[in-house]
Amino acid sequence: MPIKFLAEDDRPREKFLRKGKDSLSDSELLAIVMGSGSRDESALELARKILSSVNNNWHELSLMSIKDLMKFKGVGEVKALSIATSLEIGRRRAGQEISDKPVISNSNDAYVIFKNHLADLRTEEFWAIFLNQSNKVVHIAQLTQGGISQSIVDVRVLFKLGLDHFSTGIIIAHNHPSGSLKPSREDLTITQKIKEAGMFLSIQLLDHLIITQNAYFSFSDEGLI
Incomplete structure (x- = not known):
């Protein structure tokens, strides 16, 4: 079912705005990143398929290349780059989650x-x-x-x-x-x-x-x- 036919609270973007980011599932977050699905699948369905292929593991998804992502029907270069970019931002953010001048003791x-x-x-x-x-x-x-x-x-x-x-x-x-x-x-x-x-x-x-x-x-x- 295309996302536009879902109840408003079940649409990832609207759900994010109404209920906050913590209310979204992993597939809903990925659907927002992609923006759209394919002719046969909604963005949400496509996101579920992609995540299922890596056992719903973000780390495993981050290891996929642009070419790997483009093997999914409905994922072109732009969507693949959007996915890879969002995961790289997450990796860099994690790398900055250290206090100023931490002490190394071991x-x-x-x-x-x-x-x-x-x-x-x-x-x-x-x-x-x-x-x-x-x-x-x-x-x-x-x-x-x-x-x-x-x-x-x-x-x-x-x-x-x-x-x-x-x-x-x-x-x-x-x-x-x-x-x-x-x-x-x-x-x-x-x-x-x-x-x-x-x-x-x-x-x-x-x-x-x-x-x-x-x-x-x-x-x-x-x-x-």
Whole structure:
């Protein structure tokens, strides 16, 4: 049934305005993002079909490419881009949900920050958290974007940022899209290289995390730093 024939309170947009965003189901939210359905299905029916294909999991939906989304009848490039854009906004918002200058006291504190940037990616990226003497975060930065198997970091760029922000400590992290938490030989080598460089600049490498979709590996916790 086309949305225009539904009772006004059952129409996603009207329901949002009358009852608030919390009253909407996931499929109703997605229907609003898409704006319209196909010739054979309403936006609400199409949204239900799309979400059902990923077990109603927003994370799984965020992993779908534009081409994957366009395989659904009624989803063209514009709708696919709207869906992908809304999910990316959600990911970035989640990454900003940290207090100003949080204190890092253990590997999990760092993981909470890094996972919003790294957990859902299909290619490797290298990030760093820069800390002051009180272990408060003073800066967070993406250092590199790479391929499926590796992302090479320039140690000079890393420590230039550290010096620019008067950091005394650094925590680095990269993701493994493969899902493996085992450090590679390259991971071990770059960790040692960064640790040694930091000693000369009085900027201590506090930890190196490998991030996967649901877990992390800490070099510090495992005695590798």
